[in-house]
Every structure is written in structure tokens, then in C-alpha cells.
Amino acid sequence: MGAYYLLIGTLTVSITDFLTDNARFAELAAAAGFAGLGSVTGFAAAMFSLLAIPAGLYGAARISATAAEETSRRAVLLLAQPISRARLAGTDLAATAAGTVALLCMAGVAAWAGASTVGAPLGLGAALAGALNSAPIALLSIGAAMLALGWAPRTVLAIGALPGAGGFLLLVLAQSTGAPDWVVQLSPFAHLAAVPQTTPDWAGATGMCTVAVLLAGLGVLVYRRRDLAV
Incomplete structure (x- = not known):
């Protein structure tokens, strides 16, 4: 991901110049939900919004690894120790969330470094804010994965991928087909501002983080009470 966003940063000027000279491509991108690609900040915002997908998949994969340890019976001895399941799940959640934030920061720094090499006006602060x-959305994926760990441990990765990959697919299809606004609003990406082109949607971000915490908390509660999946 670092290499990918380093490449994105180095291509920023070339792609924005191309879209400025070819308005039709910019119009098609706007119809699919990627407006403002003709400017450096608009292009960076669009690329950073896509970052939610791999970051969410990373979080879901980490929680899925915990489920795999259980279903393969490798975690039986650990779970038999005098350590509460809530503590184990909480530690896993904290490590996964920290890793996700580190991943996002790495992508932001890489994009800034690439943009700096070609003289694109994308500052480090703006790149980190965009990332x-x-x-x-990545936290929503972690919350959904933790809920799946509690209810259906064999489906953790699939359910954890829904907010990121599923939400993006829903947004693109809804906007491309002219679906009603309430359908568009079902996607988490509809509540994501185009940062650094604009200011963050604090209300949307707070709402999604609140839902993520509730999902994770419910998942930990159910995980603590259910039998082992073997």
C-alpha cells in the first residue's frame, strides 16, 4: 500500500492535467462519484477515499485470523487460561485498530512523498488528513468483523468486508443507475467528505465511529458468552 500511494503521488500532476484537458473523462468519473479529479486535492481525496477498502479488509483479516485460531483448535489452550475472553478480544481490537491507523498514516506519508517529487501542491498535513x-469506514469494518466473531466466527472476513468493499460497490451502482437518495445514503462512503479538497464531515465520521464501537462492544459481549467454535 505504501508503494501504491507513492506511485499515486508521483502521478498526481500527470493525471490531473490529463483530466483537465479531457473533460469527458472527468464527467464520467463524476457520474460514478469521483468529482473534482481535475485538481490535485480533488484527485487525492478520491484516491484516499478508496483507501478505506484495503484498510477495512486489513482489519477484517486480522479479526478473521483470531477466528481461524479458534476454529482450527489452536487457541484452545490459550482460552483455557485464567484470562477473560473480553480481555483477549479487547487486546485484539486495540492492536487491529492501531495497525489500521498506522497503515492509513503510511499511505498518507507515501502519497505526500510522491507528490513532493513532482512538485504537486499536496502538503504532508493535507495528505495525512485525507488518509x-x-x-x-475502516473502523466500521473492524466492528462488523468483531460482531461476526461473536455470532458467526466462520463468516468474519465476509461480514467485515461489507462496510468497505460492499459500501463502495453500493455507492457506485446507486450513483451510476440514478437510484433514490435513500439508497445512496445506505453506503458509508456517502457520509465521507472529500478531504483534503473539503473539510471533514464530522457528523458523519462521529456517527460511523459510534456505530463501529457499538458493533465491536456487542461482538465482545457475545464472544464472551458463546461456546467455542470447533
């Missing part, structure tokens, strides 16, 4: 702007 961290996708954190609420």
Missing part, C-alpha cells in the same frame, strides 16, 4: 478521513 485518516477514511478511518471511520
Whole structure:
């Protein structure tokens, strides 16, 4: 991901110049939900919004690894120790969330470094803000994965991927087909501002983080009470 966003940063000027000279491509991108690609900040915002997908998949994969340890019976001895399941799940959640934030920051720094090499007007602060702007959706993926760990441990990765990959697919299809606004609003990406082109949608970010915490908390509660999946 670091290499990918380093490449994105180095291509910023070339792609924005191309879209400025070819308005039709910019119009098609706007119809699919990627407006403002003709400017450096608009292009960076669009690329950073996509960051929510791999970051969410990373979080879901980490929680899925915990489920795999249980279903393969490798975690039986650990779970038999005098350590509460809530503590184990909480530690896993904290490590996964920290890793996700580190991943987002790495992508932001890489994009800034690439943009700096070609003289694109994308500052380090703006790049980090754009990258961290996708954190609420990644946290939603972690929350959904933790809920699946409690209810259906064999489906953790699939359910954890829904907020990121599923939400993005829903947004693109809804906007491309002219679906009603309430359908568009079902996607978490509809509540994500185009940062650094604009200011963050604090209300949307707070709402998504709140839902993520509730999902994770419910998942830990159910995980603590259910039998082992073997």
C-alpha cells in the first residue's frame, strides 16, 4: 500500500492535467462519484477515499485470523487460561485498530512523498488528513468483523468486508443507475467528505465511529458468552 500511494503521488500532476484537458473523462468519473479529479486535492481525496477498502479488509483479516485460531483448535489452550475472553478480544481490537491507523498514516506519508517529487501542491498535513478521513469506514469494518466473531466466527472476513468493499460497490451502482437518495445514503462512503479538497464531515465520521464501537462492544459481549467454535 505504501508503494501504491507513492506511485499515486508521483502521478498526481500527470493525471490531473490529463483530466483537465479531457473533460469527458472527468464527467464520467463524476457520474460514478469521483468529482473534482481535475485538481490535485480533488484527485487525492478520491484516491484516499478508496483507501478505506484495503484498510477495512486489513482489519477484517486480522479479526478473521483470531477466528481461524479458534476454529482450527489452536487457541484452545490459550482460552483455557485464567484470562477473560473480553480481555483477549479487547487486546485484539486495540492492536487491529492501531495497525489500521498506522497503515492509513503510511499511505498518507507515501502519497505526500510522491507528490513532493513532482512538485504537486499536496502538503504532508493535507495528505495525512485525507488518509485518516477514511478511518471511520475502516473502523466500521473492524466492528462488523468483531460482531461476526461473536455470532458467526466462520463468516468474519465476509461480514467485515461489507462496510468497505460492499459500501463502495453500493455507492457506485446507486450513483451510476440514478437510484433514490435513500439508497445512496445506505453506503458509508456517502457520509465521507472529500478531504483534503473539503473539510471533514464530522457528523458523519462521529456517527460511523459510534456505530463501529457499538458493533465491536456487542461482538465482545457475545464472544464472551458463546461456546467455542470447533
